[in-house]
Amino acid sequence: MAGILIIKNYSTILLRARESNLYTTLNAHTTNATPYRSANGDKINFGYNRDGVNLILGYVFDPFNEIKFSFLEDNIKNDKQPQHTMDLLYTRRYVSKINYRFGFNDLSDTLNFDLSYIKLDREADNFSNRQNNANQVKMRVDRDIFNTSVKYDKDILSFHNLIGIGYTHDNHIAKRYAKANNQSEFKFNGYRFPDIEVDEFNLFDTIKYSISPAHAISIGLEYDYNKAKIKALNDVVQSNGVTNITPQIIWQNHYGDIFDGDINQDALSMATRYDFTPDDTQIYSLSLESIERIPSNDERFVSLNGTNAQGWASNPNLNPERRNRIKTEFKLKNSNFIDYMSSKFDNDSWQIGGHFIADWANDFIILDRSKSIATKGNVISRNIDARLYSLNGNLSYNFLENFGFKTNIYYNYGENKSDNRPLYQIAPLEMTLNLDYQNYTKFGKYSIGAAMRAVASQNRGDFDKNSGLGIDNKTGGFAIFDLYASIAIKGNWGARFGVNNIFNKKYSEYISGSHVEAIEPSAVDAPDRGFYVSFNGKF
Amino acid sequence: MNNRRDFLQKSSILALGSLGVLSIPNLLFGNKNRVDIWNAPAIISLIVAVAIKQGMAKDLINLNYKEWRNPDQLRAGFASGSFLLSSSPVNVGLNLANQGLDIKMLNILTNGLNYIFSKDKNLSSLKDLEGKKLIMAFKNDLPDIVFRSLCIKNNINLDKINITYVQTPPEAMMMFLKKDFDNILISEPMGSAMGLAAKKNGVDIKRALDIQKIWADTFKQAPIIPQAGLIVNGSFYQKNIEFFNTFHQDLKDALIWINSSPDLAAQFGSKYLLVPQPAIKEAIAYANLRVDRCKDISDNLDRFFSIIYDINPKLIGGKMPSKEIYL
Numbered sequence: 001m002a003g004i005l006i007i008k009n010y011s012t013i014l015l016r017a018r019e020s021n022l023y024t025t026l027n028a029h030t031t032n033a034t035p036y037r038s039a040n041g042d043k044i045n046f047g048y049n050r051d052g053v054n055l056i057l058g059y060v061f062d063p064f065n066e067i068k069f070s071f072l073e074d075n076i077k078n079d080k081q082p083q084h085t086m087d088l089l090y091t092r093r094y095v096s097k098i099n100y101r102f103g104f105n106d107l108s109d110t111l112n113f114d115l116s117y118i119k120l121d122r123e124a125d126n127f128s129n130r131q132n133n134a135n136q137v138k139m140r141v142d143r144d145i146f147n148t149s150v151k152y153d154k155d156i157l158s159f160h161n162l163i164g165i166g167y168t169h170d171n172h173i174a175k176r177y178a179k180a181n182n183q184s185e186f187k188f189n190g191y192r193f194p195d196i197e198v199d200e201f202n203l204f205d206t207i208k209y210s211i212s213p214a215h216a217i218s219i220g221l222e223y224d225y226n227k228a229k230i231k232a233l234n235d236v237v238q239s240n241g242v243t244n245i246t247p248q249i250i251w252q253n254h255y256g257d258i259f260d261g262d263i264n265q266d267a268l269s270m271a272t273r274y275d276f277t278p279d280d281t282q283i284y285s286l287s288l289e290s291i292e293r294i295p296s297n298d299e300r301f302v303s304l305n306g307t308n309a310q311g312w313a314s315n316p317n318l319n320p321e322r323r324n325r326i327k328t329e330f331k332l333k334n335s336n337f338i339d340y341m342s343s344k345f346d347n348d349s350w351q352i353g354g355h356f357i358a359d360w361a362n363d364f365i366i367l368d369r370s371k372s373i374a375t376k377g378n379v380i381s382r383n384i385d386a387r388l389y390s391l392n393g394n395l396s397y398n399f400l401e402n403f404g405f406k407t408n409i410y411y412n413y414g415e416n417k418s419d420n421r422p423l424y425q426i427a428p429l430e431m432t433l434n435l436d437y438q439n440y441t442k443f444g445k446y447s448i449g450a451a452m453r454a455v456a457s458q459n460r461g462d463f464d465k466n467s468g469l470g471i472d473n474k475t476g477g478f479a480i481f482d483l484y485a486s487i488a489i490k491g492n493w494g495a496r497f498g499v500n501n502i503f504n505k506k507y508s509e510y511i512s513g514s515h516v517e518a519i520e521p522s523a524v525d526a527p528d529r530g531f532y533v534s535f536n537g538k539f
Numbered sequence: 540m541n542n543r544r545d546f547l548q549k550s551s552i553l554a555l556g557s558l559g560v561l562s563i564p565n566l567l568f569g570n571k572n573r574v575d576i577w578n579a580p581a582i583i584s585l586i587v588a589v590a591i592k593q594g595m596a597k598d599l600i601n602l603n604y605k606e607w608r609n610p611d612q613l614r615a616g617f618a619s620g621s622f623l624l625s626s627s628p629v630n631v632g633l634n635l636a637n638q639g640l641d642i643k644m645l646n647i648l649t650n651g652l653n654y655i656f657s658k659d660k661n662l663s664s665l666k667d668l669e670g671k672k673l674i675m676a677f678k679n680d681l682p683d684i685v686f687r688s689l690c691i692k693n694n695i696n697l698d699k700i701n702i703t704y705v706q707t708p709p710e711a712m713m714m715f716l717k718k719d720f721d722n723i724l725i726s727e728p729m730g731s732a733m734g735l736a737a738k739k740n741g742v743d744i745k746r747a748l749d750i751q752k753i754w755a756d757t758f759k760q761a762p763i764i765p766q767a768g769l770i771v772n773g774s775f776y777q778k779n780i781e782f783f784n785t786f787h788q789d790l791k792d793a794l795i796w797i798n799s800s801p802d803l804a805a806q807f808g809s810k811y812l813l814v815p816q817p818a819i820k821e822a823i824a825y826a827n828l829r830v831d832r833c834k835d836i837s838d839n840l841d842r843f844f845s846i847i848y849d850i851n852p853k854l855i856g857g858k859m860p861s862k863e864i865y866l
Contacts, residue, residue: 020743105740248793342810345604346592401592440592443795445803490800538802 009033010534025056035080038525039506045130045523048079048088066101080129083512083521086139087129094119107153107160118145135181139192141174149202154519158210166202171195172297173232190304192312194247196297201225216275226268226294230301230316233261238305247303254313254375263300267292267320281335287327292320299365299381301354309369309377311463312519317381319363329355341404341436349432350397359388364425365418367469377465379519384418388426394448404436416468424462424471427511430455445488454479458510471512473523478507480526497533504529573601574699576769577616577625580606580812582728582826583648583767584626585804585819586793588811592778593796594789599782604811610680623772627683629649630855632770633844636864639858641773643866646787647836650726650827652765653682655748656734659721662747665690669699675724676711678704679854681766685750686724690852692757714842716742732814735821751827761842768833776866780816790830797823833865840865 012475031050037043052074060066072095079088096117103110125138149166149433174192179185184266204222230247238245271289276282291420295318304312332350336344343349364386370378389412396406409431414423431454438447454477461472484498506528576591578584580603584606593601607613610631610802616622617635626648636642661667677683684706703720705711708729715723716737716837725733737744755762776783797804812819833840840860847854 011756020736020738021741023738060738063741066741338810344810344813345588345606346810423787440589442593442792444800446805488803490803492802 021061023058025054025100027054029051036527036530037503039504039528040525040527041528044237044524044527045080045082051075063105064103066105068099068101070097070099071095078129083524085520086124086126087139089123089125089128089138090121092121103153107162108155110153112151112153114147114149114151114240116145116147118143118147120144133181136179136186138177138186139174140177140268141192142171142238143173145169160208160210162204162206164202164204165205168198168200168202170198170200170297172198172301180351187236190237191232191235191247191305192304193297193301194230194235194303196228196230196301198226198228198297200227200294214276214278216277218271218273218275218420220269220271220273222267222269224269224292224294226263226265226267228263228265228301230261230263237303244325245305247346250303250305250311250313251316254311254370254372254378254380255315255317257317259316265294265320267294281333281337283329285327285329287323287325289323289327291323291325293323294320295365295381299367302379302381306378311375311378313370313375313378314367314381318365318381321365321383322362323364324360324362325357327355327357329353334506337396337398340406341398341438345399346401348397348399350395352393352395354393355390356392357388357390359386361386361391364416365536369469379469384416386417386423387413387415388423389413402439404434404438406434408432419468420462421468421483422462425511426461428456428458428475428477444490444494446486448485449483451482451484452479453482455507455510461510469519471519471521472508473508473521475508475510475523478505480505480507492538494536495533496536498531500530500532501527502529545654556832573603575603575605575621576624576863577605577607577613578811579613579626579628579767581626581726581767582652582808582812582819582822583828584811585797585808586648586830587626587769587824588792588826589793589804589807590786590789593793594784594786596786596789599785600779606811610677617770617772619770623775625770627770628767629765629843630681630684630838630847632698633860633864634856635770636800636860643771643773643776643865644791644833644840644860644864645769645771645776645783645866646833647765647768647829647831647840648790649766649768650829651685651751651754651766652730652749652822652826653685653764653766654727654730654746654825655722655724655750656715656730657722657747658742659745659747660743660745662722662745665693665695665748665753667695671721671725672701672703672719673722674703674705674711674715674720674738676705676708682726682750682855683726684847684850685754685764685766688846689750689753689757692748692849693753708757712736716740716744718772722747726831727826728814728818731825732818735815736817746825758842758846761839761846763839763841763843765831765836765840766830771866783791787830787832794828794830797828834862837862837865 009032010211013028015026017024025193029052031288033047033330034139035043035045035047055071056068058066058068062279068437074093076088079091081087098115100113101110103399120143122141123156125136126132127136146169149164151162151164153160153162157302166514172193175188175197176190176192177186177500178189179187202222202224206218207214207221208218233248234246236246271287271291273285273287276284298314300314300316300318302312302314306312331351331353334349336347337351338344362385363383365381365386368382370376370380370382391411392409394408410427411429414428433452434449436447436449438445458475462468462470463472463474464470480501481503482498482500483502486496506525509524510524576587577626578587588604591597591604596602599715603622607616607625613625613631615633616625617640632642632644675683687697700720703716708725711723711725712729712733751764754764801823803821803825808819809816844855848859
């Protein structure tokens with residue numbers, strides 16, 4: 001079977017084949033995203049070129065032996081990011097993974113062996129894809145991650161036990177280069193990641209006990225041992241008169257510690273979960289978790305020297321973060337409900353669901369601004385205590401054979417309890433609504449639908465560099481409406497078309513997204529009213 | 540007080556208004572007499588479902604799709620009078636009529652959908668089943684009857700085939716894939732669903748024997764297996780002949796749509812047949828779907844029933860059908 005899908009600036013081809021023992025999936029895609037205009041007519045310098053391939057190749061020797069190889073290549077070029085001070089010139093990712101299964105496919109007595117390798121190359125700068133009359137800066141990132149794990153699943157009476165061990169080796173280096181207007185060549189002047197080598201070992205075990213078909217209890221434990229080495233600890237990144245600046249000195253200036261470049265940390269996590277499924281139409285769960293997380297490279301190894309609050313030195317000696325969480329979820333549905341717009345025998349049906357999470361975080365890791373005189377305003381990382389809450393509710397309703405309605409509401413709240421101020425980048429209240437109609441006809445099938453997304457204004461956040469990181473921007477609330485339709489002819493050919501933001505609403509998103517230099521994002525207006533059409537075929 | 544009275548009045552108006560809004564669907568879509576069409580959990584129900592959805596007959600009588608779980612429920616439904624129209628294996632419909640119930644055979648929706656899948660790559664004839672293990676569901680149901688008829692006619696020693704019967708096709712499928720059964724007799728769409736499950740589990744099986752083809756080669760005077768179709772309460776049919784003429788055309792149009800749009804038909808069918816879409820699509824190609832009025836193929840039906848009758852008259856209620864049963 002094969003298919004092709006082309007949307008305005010997006011093309012993809014998919015090939016799939018499955019025989020008794022051999023199966024494969026091959027997907028290739030290209031995207032060309034271009035600048036756009038916002039609702040008030042401003043041109044937004046956004047865009048990128050992206051191409052890639054995904055390959056899955058599997059061979060099932062017999063019911064007990066299966067090997068699967070996956071490969072992914074992803075290339076992004078000229079990724080213009082108007083919300084940040086730098087653009088990504090290119091990002092290349094290669095992911096290779098081999099999985100070998102020995103034992104039953106249903107994991108009743110099964111050994112799984114995984115081996116993966118990720119290669120990342122990235123370069124960003126602040127001049128190639130934008131007007132820039134100031135100093136030019138560029139960043140070059142290389143990262144190699146090797147991971148392997150062995151997991152063993154075993155059913156014993158009413159128990160299912162999963163035990164495993166894993167090892168990850170991560171080599172991460174990122175260098176910054178700068179050139180003033182009056183200079184002819186770039187000079188190396190800082191490490192975002194000063195040649196970090198991380199070795200992490202994991203040991204984990206999860207036991208699930210099915211008390212009865214309706215009741216199940218799970219208990220999980222994980223122990224992580226993380227050994228990090230900063231290989232470029234004493235490399236000179238800049239000379240300041242007679243003083244040579246090294247990552248060691250940058251961290252010493254910010255945190256006062258001198259260390260040998262080796263950091264060993266461990267983390268112990270525990271979780272338990274109770275599932276109550278009285279029948280096929282009801283699912284309830286309650287989880288109690290205490291998850292300890294070792295800080296990421298971003299959170300502890302950035303060492304960029306800078307003046308006038310332009311430096312960034314995350315703390316290598318951060319404590320692991322512990323999240324003590326209660327999570328409860330539920331899903332109730334009518335016995336006719338299969339999925340949204342799909343009911344058994346086309347009867348009316350509904351489903352409701354939701355979750356609530358309360359999170360008491362100790363040593364929660366945040367970025368902040370240095371308050372000391374020597375490094376004032378520079379970005380640092382630190383441990384705080386925090387409270388986070390998350391609430392979600394959703395409803396789907398299929399009615400009158402052809403109609404569907406669904407809505408989803410999200411609310412999140414985050415508070416830095418150490419400083420009594422809001423956490424940054426906590427999404428505002430958001431609600432989505434969809435109303436759809438679909439029908440099967442003599443020629444095939446067609447559908448039309450409308451969507452609304454309403455987002456509350458955000459006046460609660462980390463807006464001020466003097467009191468916090470100052471990463472957030474106040475954004476107004478908005479509601480946008482989309483219309484869309486599709487037609488399928490005899491199942492092999494089809495088209496989709498629609499209008500996004502039909503009332504040409506001017507708005508911007510609150511969440512900025514992560515980025516190599518995403519500490520001072522600015523609010524960027526979203527696209528204006530847009531029309532689109534796409535075609536697809538299967539042969 | 541006035542405020543309170545106003546409030547009550549406005550509340551009443553709002554409540555009535557809300558009820559009015561709720562009743563809009565009824566106003567728009569009417570409230571015709573409703574008839575339940577009872578369907579088998581089998582691929583032929585796809586034709587009926589599409590006809591109900593896309594056809595014209597629903598404008599004459601409000602049609603409602605229902606599913607029976609097993610032939611016992613089907614028999615009890617007609618016996619009690621709660622079933623007026625239902626899909627049915629042909630032997631069950633004839634049995635009910637021969638028991639004195641006012642049951643007529645309206646049409647045939649498949650000319651056979653039974654296959655033998657095998658783990659043995661060399662299996663090429665019924666004779667090769669001797670000495671092997673075979674599993675199937677529904678003892679004495681039509682696939683079993685057809686299989687036994689073929690074996691008897693082809694001088695296959697049934698005693699040499701180690702046959703295991705189970706309660707349901709999914710049970711047969713799981714036992715065949717997981718245990719040491721060599722062969723399975725199974726109907727569509729479960730056969731196609733099993734093929735997909737086998738690939739996922741690395742079990743090498745093949746669709747080895749086409750029961751329909753063997754039947755045609757064996758019984759040249761009655762080369763078709765009119766396996767199942769719709770049966771109807773006789774007096775209900777007489778009162779609604781216009782509806783049934785329209786519905787017959789709807790079923791024919793539905794079959795054309797299914798054959799020309801197998802992907803969409805599989806997508807649509809996944810709401811009615813709870814098997815994966817790829818299995819439904821594959822099953823369409825192997826299900827020999829038809830829409831034939833029984834009166835138009837009565838000679839073939841008679842020849843088929845005479846074969847069954849010769850083996851065991853009890854399987855069709857002890858006597859051959861009269862022509863009046865075919866509508």
